[in-house]
Amino acid sequence: xxxxxxxxxxxxxxxxxxxxxxxxxxxxxxxxxxxxxxxxxxxxxxxxxxxxxxxxxxxxxxxxxxxxxxxxxxxxxxxxxxxxxxxxxxxxxxxxxxxxxxxxxxxxxxxxxxxxxxxxxxxxxxxxxxxxxxxxxxxxxxxxxxxxxxxxxxxxxxxxxxxxxxxxxxxxxxxxxxxxxxxxxxxxxxxxxxxxxxxxxxxxxxxxxxxxxxxxxxxxxxxxxxxxxxxxxxxxxxxxxxxxxxxxxxxxxxxxxxxxxxxxxxxxxxxxxxxxxxxxxxxxxxxxxxxxxxxxxxxxxxxxxxxxxxxxxxxxxxxxxxxxxxxxxxxxxxxxxxxxxxxxxxxxxxxxxxxxxxxxxxxxxxxxxxxxxxxxxxx
Numbered sequence: 001x002x003x004x005x006x007x008x009x010x011x012x013x014x015x016x017x018x019x020x021x022x023x024x025x026x027x028x029x030x031x032x033x034x035x036x037x038x039x040x041x042x043x044x045x046x047x048x049x050x051x052x053x054x055x056x057x058x059x060x061x062x063x064x065x066x067x068x069x070x071x072x073x074x075x076x077x078x079x080x081x082x083x084x085x086x087x088x089x090x091x092x093x094x095x096x097x098x099x100x101x102x103x104x105x106x107x108x109x110x111x112x113x114x115x116x117x118x119x120x121x122x123x124x125x126x127x128x129x130x131x132x133x134x135x136x137x138x139x140x141x142x143x144x145x146x147x148x149x150x151x152x153x154x155x156x157x158x159x160x161x162x163x164x165x166x167x168x169x170x171x172x173x174x175x176x177x178x179x180x181x182x183x184x185x186x187x188x189x190x191x192x193x194x195x196x197x198x199x200x201x202x203x204x205x206x207x208x209x210x211x212x213x214x215x216x217x218x219x220x221x222x223x224x225x226x227x228x229x230x231x232x233x234x235x236x237x238x239x240x241x242x243x244x245x246x247x248x249x250x251x252x253x254x255x256x257x258x259x260x261x262x263x264x265x266x267x268x269x270x271x272x273x274x275x276x277x278x279x280x281x282x283x284x285x286x287x288x289x290x291x292x293x294x295x296x297x298x299x300x301x302x303x304x305x306x307x308x309x310x311x312x313x314x315x316x317x318x319x320x321x322x323x324x325x326x327x328x329x330x331x332x333x334x335x336x337x338x339x340x341x342x343x344x345x346x347x348x349x350x351x352x353x354x355x356x357x358x359x360x361x362x363x364x365x366x367x368x369x370x371x372x373x374x375x376x377x378x379x
Contacts, residue, residue, distance in 0.1 A: 026086030094151040101155035276315030296324035304328025
């Protein structure tokens, strides 16, 4: 909107200074058509330009109604033009459409440009009816016309630049908002997939320990051992999330190796094989791969009654392919979206433009495959 546009502040003071210097030099050197002008005319010329300088300062210092400013500027410029013996002050007429462009838009600016040019022609017609035969006066009219065109063009460019900058600032704010929202969602998923999962397991294990404390002390002790193991895993996941937020996360191969060691002494044997380099894979992509492997291994340990789990990760220049297989009891394909943490895993993989496939059946074990493109969301 026009009210939001900011005039180019240096243009008007620069023109005022040039006209002041030129007018004073013309007065001192006696270059006017009638020699040196009267002292009062020179004083009025200087005072008028000083008032224009002050008007710019007032406009810059505090909000002022734009129409009174425009009318005041018009009156002061008219007075300076009349009192100027050098004729240079006519260039100040270009400031009227120039400043109006920012306040009122192109239509009003064009109208003021036409009025400025018509005013000069009318003035010449009244003071010198045959002005169109005077090369100097014709040159003045042409130069004013060129100056008005350049002033309007400069104003249009400045307004377009300001509009584009504000739009870019709006887009940047929107991107920042979306980035913050995405980061919050990522942290929420991390908490749900890791800490929430372990806390749920601890709650179940502690309830079992309380229930079996009197009836079966050995079962209660095993439940407490599982709860302690869940606490250790939860602390490990929290530290990993903190390191990731700080940009200090370990290599994905090391994380998968640590995941395999996390179940030593209980449950199936987990083997890990990683080939390729992680270069070009961002935090979101590496996290999606790790969480998928973590969820698959945890399911194999706690639900599938598997004796062996194999984790294979191949990192190529185009994509990463994670395959987790176990020889457990498996489950029906129709149940793949109703448990085992698969919905959250699928959502995380889809956010990095990846694909998740589950192949399982009762008594047939489970094979989970995750494919993530390289460089899709590098951070």
